Amino acid sequence: MPDETRPVTGLREWLRRLADSGRLSVARPGTPLVYRLAALAKRLDGRQATVFPEPDGHPIPVISGLVSSRAWIAEAMGVPESRVLECYEAAAEAPVPWREVSDAPVQAEVHREVDLTRQLPVPTHNEHDSGPYITAGLLLARNPRTGVQNVSINRCQISGPDRIGVLILPRHAHAFYQMAEAAEAPLEVAVVVGVDPMTLLASQAIVPIDHDELEIAGALRGEPLETVKCVTNEVRVPAAAEIVIEGRLLPQVREPEGPFGEFPQYYGPRDDRHVIQVDALTHRYAPLFHTIVGGGLEHLWLGAIPREATLLGHLQRSFPGVADVHLPVGGVCRYHLVVQLDKRQEGEAKNVIMGAFAGHYDIKQVVVVDRDVDIHDPDQVQWAIATRFQADRDLVVIPEAQGSKLDPSARNGISAKMGVDATVALAADPFEFTRIRVPDEDKVDPDAQLDPDGLNWLRRKLGE
Numbered sequence: 037m038p039d040e041t042r043p044v045t046g047l048r049e050w051l052r053r054l055a056d057s058g059r060l061s062v063a064r065p066g067t068p069l070v071y072r073l074a075a076l077a078k079r080l081d082g083r084q085a086t087v088f089p090e091p092d093g094h095p096i097p098v099i100s101g102l103v104s105s106r107a108w109i110a111e112a113m114g115v116p117e118s119r120v121l122e123c124y125e126a127a128a129e130a131p132v133p134w135r136e137v138s139d140a141p142v143q144a145e146v147h148r149e150v151d152l153t154r155q156l157p158v159p160t161h162n163e164h165d166s167g168p169y170i171t172a173g174l175l176l177a178r179n180p181r182t183g184v185q186n187v188s189i190n191r192c193q194i195s196g197p198d199r200i201g202v203l204i205l206p207r208h209a210h211a212f213y214q215m216a217e218a219a220e221a222p223l224e225v226a227v228v229v230g231v232d233p234m235t236l237l238a239s240q241a242i243v244p245i246d247h248d249e250l251e252i253a254g255a256l257r258g259e260p261l262e263t264v265k266c267v268t269n270e271v272r273v274p275a276a277a278e279i280v281i282e283g284r285l286l287p288q289v290r291e292p293e294g295p296f297g298e299f300p301q302y303y304g305p306r307d308d309r310h311v312i313q314v315d316a317l318t319h320r321y322a323p324l325f326h327t328i329v330g331g332g333l334e335h336l337w338l339g340a341i342p343r344e345a346t347l348l349g350h351l352q353r354s355f356p357g358v359a360d361v362h363l364p365v366g367g368v369c370r371y372h373l374v375v376q377l378d379k380r381q382e383g384e385a386k387n388v389i390m391g392a393f394a395g396h397y398d399i400k401q402v403v404v405v406d407r408d409v410d411i412h413d414p415d416q417v418q419w420a421i422a423t424r425f426q427a428d429r430d431l432v433v434i435p436e437a438q439g440s441k442l443d444p445s446a447r448n449g450i451s452a453k454m455g456v457d458a459t460v461a462l463a464a465d466p467f468e469f470t471r472i473r474v475p476d477e478d479k480v481d482p483d484a485q486l487d488p489d490g491l492n493w494l495r496r497k498l499g500e
């Protein structure tokens with residue numbers, strides 16, 4: 037019986053847990069890497085993880101769908117679902133430094149002659165993707181000035197045997213790259229594939245640039261993450277990972293990358309983007325290759341939970357009345373935020389809206405509701421807007437702000453922001469906003485009160 041109060045600290049431990057509880061399926065050997073693998077993984081996404089032995093005959097199995105629901109993420113964290121955000125935020129607030137080791141499973145085999153097209157089973161997911169992509173690769177980079185590392189997940193196009201085209205949106209890895217490029221130097225990086233669920237979750241934290249997400253992984257795991265120095269550069273990578281690609285982001289080099297199917301359910305377009313020159317490939321004996329199907333539930337939930345947790349912490353530091361936040365699937369788990377507020381001052385909801393926009397540039401729409409609204413139920417949120425919001429008084433629109441470059445309605449990332457204050461005015465007549473309720477509706481027991489012979493009585497009454 038697995039210990040439900042302890043976080044899962046190993047990828048293989050998590051796969052065993054899923055397999056033992058009917059939440060993992062194994063495909064017949066030989067699934068084609070182009071489309072067919074993603075098709076099956078997506079069909080089972082959210083219900084079962086999938087393992088693909090010998091994809092296209094390749095000796096390395098592909099795995100997918102590891103953390104594709106809120107309940108699974110809670111279980112992997114070792115906490116009840118109601119405490120996921122609180123526990124994640126506590127970890128983000130109290131990072132645990134990693135511990136460097138010299139002997140690591142991920143360096144059991146070292147290849148300095150690299151041909152990614154041959155050595156790794158990289159699938160092609162969506163119809164118009166430019167080709168095979170590494171989608172579950174953690175991009176680790178070091179701040180060239182301070183040495184503090186950053187972790188993010190970036191889509192990685194296999195552009196050649198030892199060349200990767202990578203989309204780096206303007207956050208922390210991008211800032212490190214700009215520092216290196218200003219000095220005409222490459223930025224040393226590693227792309228890490230196949231990590232434990234806590235490290236995967238930690239990679240998506242929204243924390244300041246000088247916070248190392250691997251230290252949040254340590255806090256989530258309840259023990260320091262073991263790391264090892266790359267064999268060709270100074271980047272430290274999780275020692276128990278399955279596969280590491282070591283390389284350099286080249287200064288002044290841009291090459292075509294994309295299109296690629298992304299979380300908004302559209303293609304990120306083709307453009308000239310950053311390039312990683314690969315220097316080495318290291319992996320475990322008999323490694324596993326993790327792939328996240330673009331736009332699938334694993335992609336969405338992995339983005340949602342860490343963002344919700346760190347945005348909640350960010351808002352609560354300024355607004356103690358903020359009780360909960362949610363990034364609904366309909367808002368692609370990135371763009372639309374719902375905030376539950378215990379409002380104490382009139383106007384406070386609008387300050388919360390502005391604070392949320394400042395929390396991450398992806399946030400495009402914020403709806404603030406009162407404590408009685410279930411923010412995880414889209415119908416309840418819609419009801420609050422329908423009955424507590426007036427556009428001339430409660431709407432905030434900020435034109436021409438920074439938004440998501442992956443939102444096709446934005447103009448290359450220039451986006452309007454919309455805030456909706458759907459809270460009841462503090463001075464409102466309480467009866468006007470009293471929700472209708474039938475007394476004891478929730479307590480009544482239909483089985484006890486319904487008459488099994490009642491239909492016979494009705495037929496007699498109606499005169500057959």
Ligand code: MN
Pocket residue numbers: 186187208243244245247249
């Ligand atoms: Mn960061």
